[in-house]
Amino acid sequence: MIRSVKAASLIILLALLLLSMMTMRPFGVPADTSMDDYFISNSQQEISSNNVVTAVLFDYRGLDTLGEASILFAAATGVFLVFRRSLSGKR
Amino acid sequence: MSIIVKTMVCLIAVPVTVFGLYVVSHGHLTPGGGFPGGTVIATLVALMLVAFGKGAGGKLGGRGFLSSLESIGLFLFAFVAFLGMGSTFFGNFLANTGGIFGDPVAFGSNPGNVNTGGVIPFMNLAVGLEVFAALSLIILIMFTHSKEDTP
Incomplete structure (x- = not known):
């Protein structure tokens, strides 16, 4: 019973993945490019940074x-916390 | 480690540091910035620990020094971000003012000018400091508190 449920859910998952692969947008053709166009055309004037990636990042x-x-x-x-015993010298 | 490894680490220490500082300080012109540059400098700490053993950790300033560098870097980053509160959080109040890092940039390809970018070079420096200190601190603590040492 559980085996067949597992097999059925796997098949449904694979079918959904295949469906999404069929309907996938072709590479390099995004749905909305308004943000990209804004960054590319305005970041050099607004931020005065030649590197658009850094302008977006910083x-x-x-934030x-x-x-x-x-x-x-x-x-x-967290690394400090994990090694706190041996840092303080206690065992 | 053997004398060959130690000599090679000593030889590449200066080029690696200079390259890391270049990546940090030219983050607004070339690919790179605070994160990759800090990581490049932090690899030197890993190399020195591997070559010279646990004793090299104390020569780097130890945990307290790196920990304060990390805190200072993160604080500087948030501080510069708060300085732009005249317009918004993370507002670039230095760009296109003609002062320090304030030269305007023409649209399109240009040869590049270091004196541009507004607050981005300061933020790159702060993030580079923070990333370098945090990564070397993690490497240093995990290395000095493992049971093995380099032969």
Whole structure:
């Protein structure tokens, strides 16, 4: 019983994946390019940065980069926490 | 490690550091920025630990120094972001003002000018400092508190 349910759900999942693959948009043709066009045509004037990727990363979506840096900070804090016994010298 | 590995690490230490600093400081002109540049400099810490053993950790300043560098980097990043609060959070208040990092940039391809980008070079420096300190801190702690040492 459970085996057949598992097989059926796997088949349904594969069918859905195949369906989404059939209806996938061709590569390089996004649905909406207004944001990309805005960044490409305005970032050099607005941010005065030749590197559009950096302009997006550090200015338009700087909050995202702040989150990334905080995640790295939290990772280092977590490593401190994991090794706290041997750091304090106790066993 | 053998004398060959130690000598090679000493030889490539300066080029690796210079390349990392270049990637950080030219983040607004060429591919790169704070994250990749900080990672490049942090690989040097891993190389030195592997070549010279656990004793190299103390020569790098130890945990307290790297930990304060990390905190200073993250604080500087958020501080520069808050300085732009005149317009918005993360507002670029230095771009196109003619002052430091304030030269305007023409549209399209151009040879590039280091004195552009507004607050982006400062943010790259802060993030580079933070990423370098955080990654070397993780490597340093996990290396110094493992049972093995390099032969």
